[in-house]
Structures are given as structure tokens and as C-alpha cells.
Amino acid sequence: MSSIDIxxxxxxxxxxxxxxxxxxxxxxxxSQDIKIGKGIRYLFIGLALEFIxxxxxxxxxxxxxLGISINVLAFLELFILLLSMMFLALSASQLLVSSIPDTxxxxxxxxxxxxxxxxxxxxxxxxxxVSYMRQIFPLTGFAYISTSFWSQSGHRHKTGFLIGGFLTxxxxxxxxxxxxGIKPELITSLWYISAFVYAGLAVAVLMIKIDVMSxxxxxKDTEIGKYNKRIEEIIKSSPFPIVISRxxxxxxxxxxxxxxxxxxxQASELERYRLKDFFADSENRxxxxxxxxxxxxxxxxxxLVKTSTGSTPFWLLASANIIDYNYDIALYAAFQxxxxxxxxxxxxxxxxxxxxxxSLYNRRYFEEEVTKRIALSRMKGGCYSVxxxxxxxxxxxxxxxxxxxxxKVLIELSSTAxxxxxDCDIVARYGGEEFVCYLSDVGPEKAKIVADRLxxxxxxxxxxxxxxxxxxxxxxIGISSSEISDSIDILIKTADEALYRAKENGRNxxxxxxxxxLAKFHDNALHKDESNQLHPVFEKEDTxxxxxxxxxxxxxxxxxxxxxxxxxxxxxxPKEASYPTLGLDEEDKK
Numbered sequence: 001m002s003s004i005d006i007x008x009x010x011x012x013x014x015x016x017x018x019x020x021x022x023x024x025x026x027x028x029x030x031s032q033d034i035k036i037g038k039g040i041r042y043l044f045i046g047l048a049l050e051f052i053x054x055x056x057x058x059x060x061x062x063x064x065x066l067g068i069s070i071n072v073l074a075f076l077e078l079f080i081l082l083l084s085m086m087f088l089a090l091s092a093s094q095l096l097v098s099s100i101p102d103t104x105x106x107x108x109x110x111x112x113x114x115x116x117x118x119x120x121x122x123x124x125x126x127x128x129x130v131s132y133m134r135q136i137f138p139l140t141g142f143a144y145i146s147t148s149f150w151s152q153s154g155h156r157h158k159t160g161f162l163i164g165g166f167l168t169x170x171x172x173x174x175x176x177x178x179x180x181g182i183k184p185e186l187i188t189s190l191w192y193i194s195a196f197v198y199a200g201l202a203v204a205v206l207m208i209k210i211d212v213m214s215x216x217x218x219x220k221d222t223e224i225g226k227y228n229k230r231i232e233e234i235i236k237s238s239p240f241p242i243v244i245s246r247x248x249x250x251x252x253x254x255x256x257x258x259x260x261x262x263x264x265x266q267a268s269e270l271e272r273y274r275l276k277d278f279f280a281d282s283e284n285r286x287x288x289x290x291x292x293x294x295x296x297x298x299x300x301x302x303x304l305v306k307t308s309t310g311s312t313p314f315w316l317l318a319s320a321n322i323i324d325y326n327y328d329i330a331l332y333a334a335f336q337x338x339x340x341x342x343x344x345x346x347x348x349x350x351x352x353x354x355x356x357x358x359s360l361y362n363r364r365y366f367e368e369e370v371t372k373r374i375a376l377s378r379m380k381g382g383c384y385s386v387x388x389x390x391x392x393x394x395x396x397x398x399x400x401x402x403x404x405x406x407x408k409v410l411i412e413l414s415s416t417a418x419x420x421x422x423d424c425d426i427v428a429r430y431g432g433e434e435f436v437c438y439l440s441d442v443g444p445e446k447a448k449i450v451a452d453r454l455x456x457x458x459x460x461x462x463x464x465x466x467x468x469x470x471x472x473x474x475x476x477i478g479i480s481s482s483e484i485s486d487s488i489d490i491l492i493k494t495a496d497e498a499l500y501r502a503k504e505n506g507r508n509x510x511x512x513x514x515x516x517x518l519a520k521f522h523d524n525a526l527h528k529d530e531s532n533q534l535h536p537v538f539e540k541e542d543t544x545x546x547x548x549x550x551x552x553x554x555x556x557x558x559x560x561x562x563x564x565x566x567x568x569x570x571x572x573x574p575k576e577a578s579y580p581t582l583g584l585d586e587e588d589k590k
Contacts, residue, residue: 005191007058012191019198020051026202030209039091040205043145046087047198050138053080057134074130075121081137082117086110088141092148113137132179139175146172149204157214160207167200228326241335243275246328250274253330262335264307273308275331280304280313288318292331297321302338315342355429357407358414363436366428370438371488373426377440378486385447385481386488387437387454388495389417392474392507394433401465409433409473412461420454436492444481444512451477451510459508474508483515497521 006012027044031037057077064070089106113133120129149165152158174193232254235242241259245252252265252273260267263278279285281304291298299319306313320333353365361369370386377384391397391413398406410433417427417435426438439447459474478499480491498513505511513521 006194007055009191015192016051016195016198019195019202020048023047023198023202023205026205030205034209034212036208036212040208042087042091043201043205046084046091046141046145047201049080049084049087050141051194053077053084053138056080071121071125075117078117078121078130078133078137079114081134082110082113085113085137085141085144089144092144135175135179139172139179142168142172142175155211155215156218157211160204160209160211163207164201164204167197167204171197224326231325238334241337243333243335244323244325245275245331245333247322247331248329250276253325253328259335262307262337263305264309264311266308275333277308278305280306288320292320292322302342314339358411358429360414360418360435361426361428363428363430366426366430366436366438367488367492369426373438373440374482374486374488377482382441383443383482385439385442385444385479386491386495387439387447387451388430388478388480388492388499389413389435389437389454389475390477390499390503391433392476392503394473397471397473401471405463405465408463412463413458413473413475416458416461417454420457421450430492436495442481444479444483444514447479447481448510448512451479455508455510476502476507477510478502478513479510480513484513484518494518494521 006016024044027040031040056073060070060073060077063073086106086109089109090103093103093106116129116133120126120133146165146168149161149168152161153165155161171193174190231244235244235254235256238256239258241262242256243252243259243263244254251271252275253271255263255265255267255270259265263273265273276285284303288298288301288303291301298321301318301320303316303318304313305316315338317336317338318333320331323330323332325332350359353361355362374384391409394406394409397409410429413433414427414429414435417437421427421437421439424440428436430436439450442450455475455477459472462470462472464470476499478495478497478501480495480498484494485491494513494517497517498511502509502511
């Protein structure tokens with residue numbers, strides 16, 4: 001390819017060398033990280049050897065003047081050109097034309113050419129054949145390259161191959177004209193052909209790199225499309241609700257039919273929904289996000305959600321992980337409806353901590369929860385009070401109207417106490433007809449006011465028997481406070497002592513256990529222990545009670561034993577009362 005005029009002018013040579021250097025940089029960059037990189041490197045080696053062979057042929061006379069044999073010099077020149085042809089053929093064969101012709105064929109042709117060089121340069125010393133081979137070797141190499149470039153022109157990404165094909169075809173045509181003797185002087189004078197071809201091939205290699213990368217990107221897009229399609233098919237066929245949401249803006253990207261039904265989503269307007277819109281508890285969502293940030297995957301996480309219309313919240317078991325989806329970082333989440341399970345858990349929990357008749361907390365929960373609250377109140381320097389409430393002469397109701405009506409009394413008493421107190425207070429059924437209340441941040445004086453108000457409210461309740469007969473009932477209330485103790489056991493016992501005193505003082509009243517009562521309380525307890533007599537506060541702990549399910553509660557034994565005597569001694573009720581009360585006996589009714 002190189003013209004003699006390149007070497008006769010320093011400027012021409014410099015321009016050609018610069019173009020060759022640009023080609024080297026282009027081919028070094030273009031051969032990185034692509035499949036045909038090895039073929040591009042072979043192409044540069046072949047072109048460089050062809051340039052060196054042409055320069056060696058031009059400088060041959062200088063070496064002859066030094067006494068070197070013309071036959072040896074011709075052999076070296078042809079050998080360099082033969083190597084050039086071999087690398088050009090390898091470039092075309094291995095990487096650009098799907099191994100056609102193959103490496104063994106190229107090796108055989110190279111070996112045959114080497115034998116011909118040896119024979120015609122060193123044995124037969126045929127100058128015509130030597131001159132002929134000087135032109136046939138470059139022609140063969142460029143013919144290979146030209147064929148390989150054109151073989152890739154049918155691909156979608158082909159710009160670089162087309163540029164290379166036009167350039168190498170033009171060089172091949174010039175070499176054919178030179179062999180055929182068509183205006184050799186004109187061809188030889190076109191010194192800039194080499195520089196133009198080198199620069200053009202540099203552009204072609206860069207375009208090939210771009211084409212190859214574009215094809216890779218296209219193949220990757222196709223692969224991602226297939227992957228996403230498989231994901232969509234799996235998601236749509238899944239029996240569980242599944243959604244995919246974009247991590248950047250939380251918008252839904254994909255939701256299967258089960259998820260659409262579960263969350264009440266409009267399938268045609270999927271991207272207007274955000275995953276966070278379905279969380280009923282913001283704290284619940286924050287905990288899920290923290291787990292995802294730390295672990296990138298979460299399994300069996302319970303979340304409280306709602307539908308897009310904001311209906312009653314329900315529970316789901318979520319498993320989520322972060323994935324790549326359509327060039328987006330997305331959250332893949334699968335759900336399982338566990339509302340029925342959570343309802344069963346709530347029911348079992350309520351059964352464990354609540355009284356089945358009144359639905360108030362039971363004794364065990366009250367003692368455990370109040371112990372925690374007392375400890376917290378002590379840390380903050382707060383106060384608290386405990387009320388012990390007992391229905392007056394409840395046995396008379398059961399005996400007169402039956403246990404079913406007695407249950408009504410207990411239910412009305414409990415619901416009234418809950419409504420009258422604050423949400424932060426605790427009301428519990430302690431046993432039988434006894435109820436206990438914990439008042440947070442309430443001292444003894446204020447607790448007495450609250451208890452009197454509650455007692456008066458309960459005294460106004462009207463209960464109807466099975467025959468439709470109205471009657472009322474009263475309660476007695478004992479009060480203890482944080483001034484007495486920070487032990488729940490002592491508070492309950494002292495409140496019960498105050499309740500016992502309220503019973504002794506006529507019922508339907510409230511009594512406050514004070515600091516002055518402490519010494520007397522301990523002396524009486526000690527005296528009764530020594531005489532093997534129990535105060536009713538402690539006596540009832542060992543008293544067998546009738547089951548709470550039948551509505552019959554235990555009372556103090558002393559109250560049961562003296563019930564008849566008390567009934568005889570009680571005064572008649574005021575005539576203004578329009579219905580009997582629990583505190584009235586048969587004699588009072590007359």
C-alpha cells in the first residue's frame with residue numbers, strides 16, 4: 001500500500017507516521033473489553049509490518065552499497081510482507097469472518113509462501129517472481145481484510161465495518177491496478193493514500209467499538225426484557241399477592257391480580273399508587289425500611305395495612321428484598337393475609353388477661369401492669385391511688401332475682417366504672433363482685449372525690465329483672481394511695497381494709513386508708529395471726545369462690561355469716577325510692 005513518494009519526502013513520511021500513530025492509539029483503545037479486540041490488534045500488526053516491508057524495499061539499495069547480498073535483502077523484504085499478510089489474514093479469520101479461512105489454512109498458505117520466497121530468492125534467484133510477490137502478499141492481506149469487513153455489513157450495528165470495508169476495498173483495487181500495470185506512475189505519486197487509509201481505519205475501529213458496545217447493550221436489554229418477562233409471569237401466576245415498587249419514589253411498577261384485589265388497586269392506574277399509602281401504621285413502615293437498609297432482605301415481617309379506600313386495617317405477613325428491575329432499584333414484596341391469625345391471637349390474649357363476663361382486665365393482668373406503672377411513676381416522682389369496689393349485699397340479688405340478673409349487675413357496674421374513669425386508668429375485676437381500679441397521677445384527696453362521684457353514678461343505675469321489675473344497687477369503695485406503699489399487694493390489702501371499714505360503717509360509702517391507719521392495721525393483722533383469726537382481707541384469699549362464669553362472686557365470710565342479723569337491724573328504706581336496692585333485706589322491703 002505504501003507509496004515510494006512517502007519515503008522521498010520527509011514531510012510525507014512524518015504525516016504518514018502521525019496517521020499510523022493515531023491508528024495505533026485508536027486500535028489500542030478499540031480493542032479493550034470487546035470480543036474482536038484480538039482481531040483489531042492483529043490488524044494493526046499486519047499494517048505496521050506492511051509499512052516496514054515497504055520502507056525496507058525502498059532502502060534496499062543503501063544496504064546493497066554496504067555489501068549485503070541483494071538476494072538476502074529481497075528475502076527479508078518478502079518475509080516481512082509475508083508476515084504482514086499472515087496477520088491480516090488472522091485478523092480477518094479469527095475475529096471478523098467467523099474463522100473463515102481458518103488458522104490451519106492460513107498457516108499452510110504462510111508456509112507455502114515461505115517456501116516460495118526461499119526458492120525464488122535464494123535458489124532460482126528469479127527477479128520477476130520476487131517483484132510479483134512484493135505486490136501479491138499485500139494484495140492478499142488486504143483482500144482478506146476487505147472480505148471480513150464486508151461480511152459484517154449485514155448486521156444492525158455496521159457503521160465501522162462499512163467504513164473499513166470501503167477503505168480496504170479501495171486499497172485492494174489500487175494494488176490490483178498496480179499489478180496489472182494500469183498507470184503505475186499515477187498510483188505511485190498518490191503518497192497521501194497511506195495516511196488517509198490509516199486515519200480512516202482509526203475512525204472505523206472506533207466506530208466498530210461503538211457498534212460492538214451498542215450490540216452488547218442491545219443484547220443486555222433483550223436479556224433483561226426476558227428476565228423481566230419471566231418475573232412478571234412468575235408474579236402473575238403466584239397464589240400470593242406480590243407487588244414491585246420503585247425504590248426512588250415508592251411508586252408501584254407491577255402488581256399481580258391477587259395484590260390488586262387485596263389493596264383495592266385500579267390496574268389501569270398502577271403508577272399513581274405508592275406503597276407507603278397502604279401502611280396503616282407509620283411506625284410499622286419505618287421499622288420495615290430500617291430492616292431493609294440493614295439486611296437488604298426481610299422475611300415474615302408483620303405489617304398493618306389498609307386498602308386504597310382507607311377501609312378497616314388488616315394484618316399481612318410480608319417478605320421483601322431489593323432487586324434490579326428495568327434499570328431501576330426496586331422493592332419486591334410478597335404478602336400473606338394473617339388477619340384471621342392475628343384475630344385469634346388477640347382473642348387468646350384477651351382470654352388470658354380479661355374477665356370473660358365483664359371484659360375487664362383480670363386480677364393477674366392488673367397486678368402485673370400496675371406494678372410496672374408504679375415503678376415508672378416512682379421514677380418520675382408521681383402519685384397514684386387504688387380503689388377497691390364491692391357491690392353491697394350482692395348475694396341478695398342472686399337469691400332474689402337469680403344469677404343471670406346478678407350478671408347484669410356486674411356488667412353494668414364494670415361498664416359504668418370504665419366510662420367514668422380516664423383511658424389512662426385501669427379497671428379490673430378482682431374476684432366475685434369486687435372490682436379494683438388504678439388511678440394514675442391521682443393523690444388520696446382527689447381519689448376520694450373520684451370514688452364518691454363513681455359511687456353516686458353507680459347508685460343511679462337501674463337494672464330490670466327477668467319479670468321487668470326495676471331495682472338499683474349500691475357499692476362500697478376502699479381507697480389506698482402512694483402515701484401508703486409502693487407495693488401492689490399492700491395497696492390492695494389496705495384498700496380492701498378501707499372497703500371493709502366502709503361496709504362496717506353502713507355501706508354505700510367511700511373510706512380512705514390513711515397513714516394513721518397503718519400502725520393499727522399492722523397491730524390488728526399481727527394480733528389476728530397470733531390468735532389464728534384472719535382479718536376478712538386475708539380470710540377471703542383462702543375462701544373457695546363460685547366460678548366467675550356463673551356470675552356468682554365470693555364475699556367476706558363474716559358478711560355471709562352475719563347477713564341475717566344485719567338484715568334485721570337495718571332501717572326501712574326511704575319511701576321516696578321507686579325501686580328496691582341491693583342493700584335492702586326482706587324486712588326493709590316491708
